[in-house]
Amino acid sequence: MSAPDEFEQIARLFRPLTRGAAEAFDLLDDAAAIPSRPGFDLVVTKDALVAGVHFQPDDPPDIVARKLLRSNLSDLAAKGAEPYGYFLMTAWPAGFGWKQRQEFARGLDEDGLAFDVILLGGDTVSTPGPLMVSMTLLGWVPSGTMIRRGGAKAGDLLLVSGPIGDGWLDWGPGWGQLDRRWLPDAHRLPNPRLDLREALRAHASAAADVSDGLVADAGHIALASGLGLRLDLERMPLSKPARAWLATQDDQVAALLSLATGGDDYEIVCTAPADHPELIGLTVIGEMVEGEGIEVRVGDQVIDPGQGGWTHK
């Protein structure tokens, strides 16, 4: 079957993803109109994925779509925001046919329903380059309650919501170092920690999702807060497969640092006052201090984190 024309493609691929929302005008307009919601702020985050940079060129299109939505949802989770809707940019390469586009849309449909977010608008272009997709995701928080990276205070504890390093082991620099059957599908389908929204809004002084790597994302909090931080990699929670992998490594410090700087974990790193132990289930891994910079330890040993995890992909 040959591909329908551009208008028909938008109608068939993307219109169902609006689920009839009035603000999307059935995607027949070139803009959406979002009514103000008095008492709330609109939280907006944007993430782009490029084939060969952020995902494997042969990853199934529905998985790419779901990774795009979930990595953006992970940002919203860290901000304490309730997901609302998204704008989508797709740049299709010549070889990315109708069937693949349908699979891409199916992935968005599936996770759009699972996470209760709707498509609000976007733009579709063709490209001589690789597949590239970008999303602007919107969410709501009660006015003035967005959890910022910049809200940490000296003396706050540094906490993390779950295992670190599986993303790296599953892909990227860690690719091939591990029998993939050991791991959950960590890289391909991040699990945005939207379950933590209320607890974070109630207790966290600052938060970020762990996408660039734990050291980098904790560092973003320190930088934005005008503080330094101390971080002990021995306190970092690890999955069973990551612990098994770690046990096989000769250089424990280098191995821990790889896990802590690899990224794509999609857990939450946050700070909270030491007298607020309410962030139950989170693991204390360090503390915020006056000054600047990151002191990374493995137990008693101070190590050099190098540039690891500081650069965005």
Added chain:
Amino acid sequence: MSAPDEFEQIARLFRPLTRGAAEAFDLLDDAAAIPSRPGFDLVVTKDALVAGVHFQPDDPPDIVARKLLRSNLSDLAAKGAEPYGYFLMTAWPAGFGWKQRQEFARGLDEDGLAFDVILLGGDTVSTPGPLMVSMTLLGWVPSGTMIRRGGAKAGDLLLVSGPIGDGWLDWGPGWGQLDRRWLPDAHRLPNPRLDLREALRAHASAAADVSDGLVADAGHIALASGLGLRLDLERMPLSKPARAWLATQDDQVAALLSLATGGDDYEIVCTAPADHPELIGLTVIGEMVEGEGIEVRVGDQVIDPGQGGWTHK
């Protein structure tokens, strides 16, 4: 001079473009928080540009940036919205160095000031493909007053705000057909018709900007409104250089059709009731009718517009 690291690049290239807006958190966060504005709707539009598809690969980076902002502003103008701020995605190819990035940011700075819009957030990635930039632009309208494509009524006049075809003559299929010195710099720097916002909100029943081509964009209005339209290409306003070019063409019908389907005009096509002649300065080029489809005429002659202008780039 070597390029600064990723964080420093964002700080130096993009932070100044926020002009200190509280909602952008100095770009130290991974999200922006936009306070609700009771009584207003947020109008959101999104457009992407790819090197080799939407602009020449050797176009100066500041011109690319300004075209990106202006083509998005043109969408907002058609919606009757007051520009507010934007989210930016940049995908830099390996060869797109620090100096070029600075030029790109300079273009955004210049036009951001000229049109009073601020950067609110975004994402920067690298790509093995061509330069690609995408913008999600936000504007405000009083609640419920966004001018839609879908608001036209049968019997409404079809109007256009200025000369059609210069974009095509200057670039794209028309490239090389004309001494470029004849033309204003139509393609490279669209002039968003924000001056028409108030008049459109007061009098237009539907509107779109002419980016895909006059026939296509008028067709979008007809489709979204569930109507047909009649359009007379002889009534289409043309610039002096376009008239001079037209005079040299053997096939007048084909030439007019090229001008009417080329796109990148960034004028406004709109509809208004026949008893509302207040859209002064706009040219009546046709009317909306019951039914569906587009009847294109050149004076008394009905012509076949083919697929021209219906497909997005």
